[in-house]
Amino acid sequence: MKQSKIGSWIAVIVGTLYFIVPLICTFEFSLRMRRGEYSFDAYRVVFSDPSFQATFLYSTLMGLITIVIGIVLVVPTAYFIQLRLPKLRPVVEFITLLPLVMPAIVIVFGYLRLYNSSSWIPMTANARTTDLLLAFSYVTLALPYMYRAVETGMRAIDVRTLTEAAEILGAKLPTILFKVIFPNVRVAILSGAFLTFAIVIGEFTMASLLNRPAFGPYLQLIGANRAYEPSALAILAFLITWACMGLINVFGRARQLKRAT
Template sequence: MKRSKLWAWITFGVAVAYFLVPLLATFEFSLRIRRGTYSLDAYASVFSDPRFQATFGYSLLVGLFAIIVGIFIVVPAAYFVRLRAPHLRPLIEFVTLLPLIIPPIILVFGYIRLYNTSSILPLTGSTFGTDILLVLAYVALALPYMYRAVDTGLRTIDVQTLTEAATILGANQMVILARVIFPNIIVAVLSGAFLTLAIVIGEFTIASLLNRPAFGPYLQNVGANRAFEPAALAVISFVITWGAMGMIQLLSRFAPKTAALTD
C-alpha cells in the first residue's frame, strides 16, 4: 500500500511538473524585458495596447453570442432526445462529435464556399454577416462540449416526472423548458458556457481566414513581431483558460444541491 501511494505521488508530481515547468519558464521569461532585472513591463505593454483591448473585447462578445446561440440549440435538442427520442441518442452523439473530427480549416473553407458573395446567402459580403458566420462557427466548435455538459445535467434530474407534473399544471413546452428544466441544469449549462468561452478566446484558424479582429489572430501577430509580449500573452491566456476551468469546478460543487430541488 505504501509503495503504491508513493508511485501515485511520483506520477502526480511528474504530471504537475510537465504542465507547470513550461508555464513558469514562460512567466519568468516574460519578466526579463529589462536586462538584468525583473519587471512587469511586458504585461503593462500588453494591457495598454489598444489592439489587445479591442480584440479581447471582440472575442468576449462573439463568445457571449456563441454561448447564447448554443444554449438555444442544445438545451431543447438534448431535452427532446432524452424525453421523446432516446433511440436517437447514438446518432446525436455522433453528429455532435463531428466538429472534433473535421479540422477547423476545412470547416471555415466550407463556410466561405457556401456563404460567399455569389451564393444565395452572401454572409461574407458584409462585416455583420461575417460576424454571424464566425459566431455560428464557434457554436459548431463548442457543440461537443456544450451538448455533453447539458446531457450530463439532464441525467441528474427526472425529466419525465418534471415534464408530466408541469404539463398537468397547464404549462406548455416552452414554459417547461424555461422555468422547470433550465433552472435544474443551470450548473451544467454554465459549465458548457465556460468551455465555449475558453475555445473562443484561443481560436485562430477560423477568425484569421474570415479576417475578423479576434484575440487568436492578435496573439499570432504579436508572437511574430515581438519577444517578451508573446510570453506575457501566453501567461494571460493560461490564466483565462484555467479561470474558466476553475469556475466549472466551483459550479460543479453546487450540482448535487441543484439536482436535489427535483426531489
C-alpha cells in the same frame, strides 16, 4: 500498499511538473523585458495596446453570442432526445462529435464556399453578417463540449417526471423549458458555457480566414513580431482558461452541496 501510494505520488508529481515547469519558465521570461531586472513591463505594454483591448473585447462579445446560440440550440435538442426520441441519441452524439475529427480549417473553408459573396446566402458580403457566420462557426466548434455538458445534466434529472408535473399544472412547452428544465441543468449549461468561452478566446483558424479582429489572430501576430509580449499573452490566456475551469468546479460543488442539504 505503500509501494502503490509511492507510485501514485510519483505519477502526480511528474505530471504536475510537466505542466507547471513550462508555465513557470514562460512567466519568468515574460518578466525580463527590462534588461538586468524583473518587471511587469511586458504586461503593461500588452494592456495598454489598443489592439489588445479591441480584439479581446471582440472575442468576448463573440463568446457571449456563441454561448447564447449554443444554449438555444443544444438545450431543447438534448431535452427532446431525453424525453421523446431516445433512439436518436447515438445519431446525435455522432453528429456532435464530428467537429472533433474534422479540422477547423476544413469547416471554415466549407463555410466560405457555401456562404461567399456570390452564393445565394452571401454571409461574407459585409462585416456584420461575417461576424454572424463566425459565431455559427464557433458554435460548431464548441458543439461537442456544450452538448456533452448539457446532455450529462439532463441525464442527472428525471426529465419525464418534471415535464409531466409541469403539464399537469398547465405549463406550456416554453414555460417547461425556461422555468423547469433550465434551472435544473443550470450547472451543466454553465459548464458548457465556460468551455465555449475558453475555446472562442483562443481560436485562431476561423477568425483568421474570415478576416475578423479576434483575439486568436492577435496572439499569432504578436508572437511573430515581439519577444516578451507573447509570453505575457500566453500567461493571460492560461489564466482565462483556468478561471473558466475553476468557475465550472465552483458551480459544480455549489450544486452538489445544495443537493446534499
